[in-house]
Amino acid sequence: MPPPRFDSTLGIVTDKASVIIEIGTAYTKCGYAAELTPRAIVPSHFFDAEGSLKTLKLFDKDMSPDQRSLVLTRFLRQMYYKHLLAVPKERRVVVVESVLTPSEHRDLIARALFENLDVPSILFAPSHLLACFPFGTQNALVIDVGHKESVVIPVFEGVAMLNSWEASPVGxxxxxxxxxxxxxxxxxxxxxxxxxxxxxxxxxxxxxxxxxxxxxxxxxxxxxxxxxxxxxxxxxxxxxxxxxxxxxxxxxxxxxxxxxxxxxxxxxxxxxxxFEHDEDSKSLPQLVLDSILRCPLDLRRPLCEHLLVVGGGSLMTGFLARLKAELLDLLATKYQEKLPLTSVKFFQYAQSPIEVYASWIGGSLFGALEILPYRSISRDDWLKTKRVPDWTAKIAQSTGVDEGSDERER
The missing domain is CATH 3.90.640 (Actin; Chain A, domain 4)
Known part of the structure; x- marks a missing residue:
């Protein structure tokens, strides 16, 4: 008798494993919960074979909101039927996103998945926090070297410290x-x-x-x-x-x-x-140390010894060695008085490109948990407001201000 499918024991509301999607500026990763690697890593654009015969980028600012929604829907539908070989309405979705993602992009993703693909629920999870899961740590200074920008966010005891983040348009x-x-x-x-x-x-x-x-x-x-x-x-x-x-x-x-x-x-x-020191933008080593300086005193040394680098740019040969040398040089010169530390340490798996999809693996682990339905947004909840709630919704709820009112906009 053949063994049961890996997702047959993960049923919560459905019998299917959740779909994990990470839409990046350059590439999109997709796959299933409880799997170690994405099923596919594809460019984040869509070739319009039926219309303009052009390659259309996702979230292109030159397009209208309806056009962006149409392109995203076609892209996701192609991803489901070509790479995942799955029916969208049968599986929950975990969307791995940066905490700096514009609300407009989140609403476009939710609109495409809920209204056009009929998925049952969506969980939007922060990529910097999920990147810690594969390394088995709750404390890390997550350095994401992405396509358009590099973002540094400290994570301590499983909480992303958003008051200490740093970003720069170097990637x-x-x-x-x-x-x-x-x-x-x-x-x-x-x-x-x-x-x-x-x-x-x-x-x-x-x-x-x-x-x-x-x-x-x-x-x-x-x-x-x-x-x-x-x-x-x-x-x-x-x-x-x-x-x-x-x-x-x-x-x-x-x-x-x-x-x-x-x-x-x-x-x-x-x-x-x-690594160039510019007056207009900070170098990557400066981002790291400035983010540590924003943290409380008792967290600075642990974070400096728990550096977690993710993103495609981190896979360049010699990147980690150069970043370590730059950090130690800055700690011994410009940051000597402000940050009296003498060592830095990195999380790293030898002979593994896990840095490229570490956040996706974190989403894969979280998507297999039984708590997923209680943290997700259901399709019925979306149809009521057609907005993805974020931290501003909590503020509006506590102050008694309606989310869509003019008072909140001011």
């Missing part, structure tokens, strides 16, 4: 932009007919997909000493700063006619944007 998108700039300035193409020509005349070749491929395959984060020299050389107009010999150049065949020649300097300089 993998900034690395890709810097990589494109360096390639146009320093790279070249080996063409079949014209020989070696500068890359400046082929700007249209450097698509987002090609930049991501180059970044993943060839770029890395260099050490602290070389990184400081690269930053100094980039700001020096007299060429007086001498740098160490760069790593080897690489050749990337694009087609039968062109081969991209990538200098070694480009490979190690692209990621420096994450």
């Amino acid at each position: 993998t998108s900034a690395v890709h932009s810097k990589l494109r700039e360096l390639l146009l300035a320093k790279a070249s193409f080996d063409t079949a007919g014209q020989g070696v020509v500068p890359a400046k005349g082929f700007a249209e070749v450097f698509t987002d997909e090609l930049l991501e491929d180059i970044c993943v395959r060839f770029c890395f984060v260099t050490n602290l000493e070389r990184g400081r020299l690269i930053q100094a050389a980039a700001q020096d107009t007299t060429n007086s700063v001498k740098t160490a010999p760069p790593p080897p150049d690489v050749r990337l065949p694009l087609n039968n006619e062109k081969t991209l020649l990538i200098p070694g300097l480009v490979r190690e300089a692209a990621a420096e944007v994450l």
Whole structure:
């Protein structure tokens, strides 16, 4: 007799395991509760094969709310029937989201799932808190290096400390932009007919997909000493700063006619944007230490020794070693008086890319609990107000102000 399905014992209201969805700026992860990895990791865009024949991004500000809702509904329907092979109305949903997600996006997701796909309930869970679950800890300083921004939120005793969060618009998108700039300035193409020509005349070749491929395959984060020299050389107009010999150049065949020649300097300089100290925006190490400074005194040392890095940007070769070196250098110089600490420690699983989907795994664990129905928003609750309640709803309830009234808006 064959063994029962893994989700046959997880029935609460239905006999089906919950669906876990994490919609990121660049990629969306989907799968089932109690599973160790997502069933699929797909780009967060939808190809309109029936209409405009264009690739439409989710939550595009250039589209109207109805258009955004339509694109999101088509994207989710394709995800259910192509990747999950499931009927939406039969399974509860856990949506893993950042605490900084706009309320408009949450309402669009709820509208698409409740009104168009008829799911029974939805739980919106904070990604930074869920990222702690796979590591078995309730205390961590969660550093999410995302596509558009990096967000640092302390978690202590299972509670996200929202008064101590820090964010900066530095992420993998900034690395890709810097990589494109360096390639146009320093790279070249080996063409079949014209020989070696500068890359400046082929700007249209450097698509987002090609930049991501180059970044993943060839770029890395260099050490602290070389990184400081690269930053100094980039700001020096007299060429007086001498740098160490760069790593080897690489050749990337694009087609039968062109081969991209990538200098070694480009490979190690692209990621420096994450660690540059700028007056307009903080570097990633500054975000970490400033977030710790916002915490109470007795929590600073434990958090500094419980650093949890997640997000696709954290998988770059040499990232954690460089981040640790930058933090120790700042603790010994600029932050010496404000933060008298001498050590930092990271959570890490050896030989595992769990950082990419750590928050999703946390959602998978939470989605298998019996408490899920009591923490979720039912379809009937949504149809009454057509709004996803958040922390402002608690304030309105305690003050007696209606959520939709003009007084609350003021």
